[in-house]
Amino acid sequence: MTLKKKPVTGMKDILPREMEIRNYVMNMIRDTYGAFGFSSIETPCVEHIENLCSKQGGENEKLIFKILKRGEKLKLEDAREESDLVDSGLRYDLTVPLSRYYANHANELPSPFKALQMGNVWRADRPQRGRFRQFMQCDIDILGEPTCLAEIELVLATTTLLGKLDFHNFTIRINDRKLLKAMAQYSGFPAESFDTVFIILDKMDKIGVEGVAAELEKEGFARESIDRYLGMFQEITPDAAGVRFCGEKLREILDPSVTEDLITVMTAVDAAKTADFRIVFDPTLVRGMSYYTGPIFEISMDEFGSSVGGGGRYDEMIGKFTGSDTCACGFSIGFERIVMLLLERGYEIPSGREKKAYLIEKNMPADRLLEILKQAEEERRAGKQVCISIMKKNKKFQKDQMTAEGYREFVEFFRDKR
Amino acid sequence: MTLKKKPVTGMKDILPREMEIRNYVMNMIRDTYGAFGFSSIETPCVEHIENLCSKQGGENEKLIFKILKRGEKLKLEDAREESDLVDSGLRYDLTVPLSRYYANHANELPSPFKALQMGNVWRADRPQRGRFRQFMQCDIDILGEPTCLAEIELVLATTTLLGKLDFHNFTIRINDRKLLKAMAQYSGFPAESFDTVFIILDKMDKIGVEGVAAELEKEGFARESIDRYLGMFQEITPDAAGVRFCGEKLREILDPSVTEDLITVMTAVDAAKTADFRIVFDPTLVRGMSYYTGPIFEISMDEFGSSVGGGGRYDEMIGKFTGSDTCACGFSIGFERIVMLLLERGYEIPSGREKKAYLIEKNMPADRLLEILKQAEEERRAGKQVCISIMKKNKKFQKDQMTAEGYREFVEFFRDKR
Numbered sequence: 001m002t003l004k005k006k007p008v009t010g011m012k013d014i015l016p017r018e019m020e021i022r023n024y025v026m027n028m029i030r031d032t033y034g035a036f037g038f039s040s041i042e043t044p045c046v047e048h049i050e051n052l053c054s055k056q057g058g059e060n061e062k063l064i065f066k067i068l069k070r071g072e073k074l075k076l077e078d079a080r081e082e083s084d085l086v087d088s089g090l091r092y093d094l095t096v097p098l099s100r101y102y103a104n105h106a107n108e109l110p111s112p113f114k115a116l117q118m119g120n121v122w123r124a125d126r127p128q129r130g131r132f133r134q135f136m137q138c139d140i141d142i143l144g145e146p147t148c149l150a151e152i153e154l155v156l157a158t159t160t161l162l163g164k165l166d167f168h169n170f171t172i173r174i175n176d177r178k179l180l181k182a183m184a185q186y187s188g189f190p191a192e193s194f195d196t197v198f199i200i201l202d203k204m205d206k207i208g209v210e211g212v213a214a215e216l217e218k219e220g221f222a223r224e225s226i227d228r229y230l231g232m233f234q235e236i237t238p239d240a241a242g243v244r245f246c247g248e249k250l251r252e253i254l255d256p257s258v259t260e261d262l263i264t265v266m267t268a269v270d271a272a273k274t275a276d277f278r279i280v281f282d283p284t285l286v287r288g289m290s291y292y293t294g295p296i297f298e299i300s301m302d303e304f305g306s307s308v309g310g311g312g313r314y315d316e317m318i319g320k321f322t323g324s325d326t327c328a329c330g331f332s333i334g335f336e337r338i339v340m341l342l343l344e345r346g347y348e349i350p351s352g353r354e355k356k357a358y359l360i361e362k363n364m365p366a367d368r369l370l371e372i373l374k375q376a377e378e379e380r381r382a383g384k385q386v387c388i389s390i391m392k393k394n395k396k397f398q399k400d401q402m403t404a405e406g407y408r409e410f411v412e413f414f415r416d417k418r
Numbered sequence: 419m420t421l422k423k424k425p426v427t428g429m430k431d432i433l434p435r436e437m438e439i440r441n442y443v444m445n446m447i448r449d450t451y452g453a454f455g456f457s458s459i460e461t462p463c464v465e466h467i468e469n470l471c472s473k474q475g476g477e478n479e480k481l482i483f484k485i486l487k488r489g490e491k492l493k494l495e496d497a498r499e500e501s502d503l504v505d506s507g508l509r510y511d512l513t514v515p516l517s518r519y520y521a522n523h524a525n526e527l528p529s530p531f532k533a534l535q536m537g538n539v540w541r542a543d544r545p546q547r548g549r550f551r552q553f554m555q556c557d558i559d560i561l562g563e564p565t566c567l568a569e570i571e572l573v574l575a576t577t578t579l580l581g582k583l584d585f586h587n588f589t590i591r592i593n594d595r596k597l598l599k600a601m602a603q604y605s606g607f608p609a610e611s612f613d614t615v616f617i618i619l620d621k622m623d624k625i626g627v628e629g630v631a632a633e634l635e636k637e638g639f640a641r642e643s644i645d646r647y648l649g650m651f652q653e654i655t656p657d658a659a660g661v662r663f664c665g666e667k668l669r670e671i672l673d674p675s676v677t678e679d680l681i682t683v684m685t686a687v688d689a690a691k692t693a694d695f696r697i698v699f700d701p702t703l704v705r706g707m708s709y710y711t712g713p714i715f716e717i718s719m720d721e722f723g724s725s726v727g728g729g730g731r732y733d734e735m736i737g738k739f740t741g742s743d744t745c746a747c748g749f750s751i752g753f754e755r756i757v758m759l760l761l762e763r764g765y766e767i768p769s770g771r772e773k774k775a776y777l778i779e780k781n782m783p784a785d786r787l788l789e790i791l792k793q794a795e796e797e798r799r800a801g802k803q804v805c806i807s808i809m810k811k812n813k814k815f816q817k818d819q820m821t822a823e824g825y826r827e828f829v830e831f832f833r834d835k836r
Binding site (some may be wrong): 003004005006007008011012013014016020022023027030031034035036037039040041042044045046047048050051054065066067068070071073076079081082085086087088090096099100103104108109110111112120122124134138145147148149152153156234267268271272274318321322328352353355356357360362366369372373374376377380381383384385386387388389399401402404405 | 420421423424425426429430431432433434437438440441445448452453454455457458459460461462463464465466468472483484485486488489492494497499500503504505506508514517518519521522526527528529530533540542552567570571599638661681685686690692732739740747771773775778780784788789791792793795798799801802803804805806807808816819820821822825833
């Protein structure tokens with residue numbers, strides 16, 4: 001009886017080299033976000049199927065790994081449909097479990113509550129290069145903070161982290177769902193078509209302004225609305241002045257606090273930032289999930305085509321789950337993409353431990369072995385990594401293998417103290 | 419539509435206080451085992467159902483969380499039995515995935531390979547206090563090292579870790595499966611009854627020598643064998659002399675290298691140890707799993723009734739899985755028990771970061787806010803944890819909540835620079 005050697009479809013084994021980077025990044029995340037006052041929490045990987053299928057997960061709900069009922073609850077002969085056999089599943093994100101967690105423990109948690117979650121999620125996506133069916137998500141969320149201090153702290157924490165991981169010259173794009181809607185309204189699009197308009201607008205960086213115009217026209221929107229809408233984008237600069245310009249144009253229909261807050265976030269982040277990046281106003285930024293209610297943001301990096309993270313305010317979501325309103329704002333970074341980029345760069349972990357290999361001859365007498373063990377103990381105590389191995393016949397091959405593992409120094413011990 | 423607020427049966431949400439301890443212990447594990455040359459690896463939580471049901475998991479195979487096939491593979495109408503619906507499951511331990519991992523990647527790994535795995539496993543056990551259906555396992559294994567250097571390094575690494583976590587006065591009990599068998603043979607028990615004899619012997623610490631004698635008699639074993647067997651235990655001292663005594667008695671049927679190796683391990687560990695513990699020879703130590711082939715060991719701690727960890731040599735297991743023999747030896751510590759003990763002790767994490775709370779009045783002018791953010795940035799850079807919150811009406815309650823989270827210092831900022 002032999003095993004299936006490959007991992008299950010779409011999931012991966014992680015080799016030591018990648019694990020070193022992953023552990024380094026995870027520690028940096030805990031350390032950096034910890035300094036901003038975020039507390040680590042954890043929820044089970046398995047979640048009630050009712051919670052996973054509550055319509056907050058959008059397309060992800062189609063990708064759930066479902067878990068069979070156990071014992072007496074499993075009645076195979078009576079089962080008509082899948083739901084008769086299933087009572088739980090693997091989580092597809094960390095936001096649904098966070099909502100459940102907060103509903104279950106709000107009395108034991110401070111308000112506002114700043115949560116850091118790192119954990120695996122599972123999606124039965126079509127397997128493809130660089131995308132896996134089990135992957136790590138890393139979210140920070142501030143629950144119960146209505147002011148834009150939440151946005152400022154989320155963006156500062158995330159960008160400080162990226163800077164510490166040696167990412168530079170990236171861009172934080174920011175927009176607001178309320179402003180997005182007001183612009184569509186101002187241009188004369190009907191409210192019920194906003195989502196269609198935004199899906200097309202979201203393609204701006206791929207198909208350009210002409211492409212967007214063509215698609216909007218194809219959908220049958222009035223020429224006048226399209227011109228007014230796209231004309232406005234030409235005039236808007238990607239800075240505080242651009243936000244102010246929008247505020248002016250939309251003053252009849254948009255609460256001035258929206259643009260004021262956007263400007264506060266942009267100014268504060270720019271003044272207090274520790275990393276080398278730009279924060280820009282991008283009135284075409286949409287972000288997929290429909291649950292956002294206020295500011296939204298995304299990280300763009302030249303090295304990586306698509307986004308390496310994003311987030312926004314979702315003041316109405318937790319209440320839908322829990323029954324009591326809780327404002328919330330979150331920022332998620334693409335952990336797997338960041339690890340991939342560092343691996344591709346051949347990233348050297350700063351101040352990695354010095355690695356030393358002891359090769360000892362076979363059948364070393366007990367008293368000599370003790371000496372060697374004590375010597376190793378002293379070096380380990382002094383902060384070195386010491387790997388003791390029995391010397392092999394093919395010593396060259398053994399050393400080559402260990403060199404590939406990062407061992408640079410070899411000490412050989414022989415029975416006769418040569 | 420409201421959520422189910424509780425986690426699924428038998429699994430738990432982890433609050434910030436426990437997470438701090440868990441993260442601390444995990445870092446200590448990676449750091450300590452890393453210094454001994456163990457490399458972190460990871461396998462997917464989901465495993466092929468064939469691998470999980472390969473008879474190596476014993477009773478655990480009855481406790482698998484099974485995952486439904488997806489898409490076109492799921493043919494509900496044709497399903498006769500559970501196995502028609504299932505193609506994978508959640509792993510119940512880390513040893514089966516390690517075997518698969520090693521089979522899949524042996525060419526990319528050094529030999530011997532020293533692996534560290536920390537990861538969740540799932541068992542649909544009957545829920546009970548302190549035992550959960552999702553829990554963390556922490557294993558170190560040395561694959562491909564036939565000499566007792568493996569046992570020595572495993573015991574030294576594990577005990578060094580426990581010492582660093584402030585555990586003292588514990589005991590490592592050690593025995594050898596080959597010696598266990600030789601003693602039963604020497605006493606005249608038939609080979610096919612060894613397992614029955616060992617199951618009864620394993621109860622020695624609970625029912626005493628009279629209890630063991632009574633149970634053996636009840637099973638119908640010869641009075642003479644029982645007397646000879648139990649008589650021997652009375653004479654054996656829990657030290658190297660005891661091992662030597664066994665070697666003498668059993669010299670006709672036991673390879674002398676078995677007792678020589680046991681003595682080497684005990685002496686070397688005792689001489690090179692960094693923590694405050696005893697290593698003793700316990701000829702009644704059995705350990706449950708049938709796959710052990712050589713030395714076995716267990717950690718006993720007075721604070722905690724049962725074992726907090728154990729392991730042994732299992733030279734024949736990986737070959738059964740992979741088709742090619744690979745000697746192996748592992749040590750697993752009870753991560754959840756260790757965390758529980760530290761929590762119960764009210765363990766203070768050494769050199770935890772200083773926690774400072776900034777309470778800022780609402781509607782702070784932008785320029786003041788910038789000053790505050792910069793001040794926070796400087797303190798964070800200097801290693802402090804700074805949590806900025808908007809001051810609430812009930813400031814006393816807010817401070818009490820934050821004090822409970824470990825914040826000791828509060829700085830208040832007002833609009834008018836009072």
